[in-house]
Amino acid sequence: MPKRRESVRWAFVDYIPTDLEEGTNYVAAEFGAVVHRCLEGCGEKVSTPLSPAQWQLYFDGETISLTPSVGNWGLPCKSHYVIHRNTVIWAGPWSDRAVAAAAHSDRASVERHFAPEPLHASRRSYIRQVLQSCFHRR
Numbered sequence: 564m565p566k567r568r569e570s571v572r573w574a575f576v577d578y579i580p581t582d583l584e585e586g587t588n589y590v591a592a593e594f595g596a597v598v599h600r601c602l603e604g605c606g607e608k609v610s611t612p613l614s615p616a617q618w619q620l621y622f623d624g625e626t627i628s629l630t631p632s633v634g635n636w637g638l639p640c641k642s643h644y645v646i647h648r649n650t651v652i653w654a655g656p657w658s659d660r661a662v663a664a665a666a667h668s669d670r671a672s673v674e675r676h677f678a679p680e681p682l683h684a685s686r687r688s689y690i691r692q693v694l695q696s697c698f699h700r701r
């Protein structure tokens with residue numbers, strides 16, 4: 564039975580190294596890349612990219628916090644935890660339904676964040692409609 568970690572260290576790096584030490588959260592801030600080995604002990608590489616729609620990292624000068632939680636439902640261990648001030652808070656296992664819901668909301672928020680074009684396009688067409696209704700009175 565692999566040992567679960569109670570705490571993590573952090574390392575701010577220019578590039579994520581290929582050899583990752585267990586229990587260390589590597590942060591390549593310039594690329595918004597945050598990578599660590601699964602804290603449940605299986606050692607799988609876990610990537611939590613930073614973006615408004617994905618993960619946010621808080622650094623208070625001494626400790627890091629990562630939000631939202633890290634749900635490794637893609638890994639055999641299906642571990643789920645929160646990193647708060649270098650402390651690992653273990654969350655419950657994911658039910659299949661929770662996994663599906665989280666995957667769905669992840670996808671939706673990522674799509675919202677990375678697909679601004681359709682919003683702009685629809686706003687343009689809305690403005691065009693308003694203008695047309697002003698200038699082309701029936």
Ligand SMILES: [Zn+2]
Pocket residue numbers: 601602603604605606607635638640641642
């Ligand atoms: Zn794991």
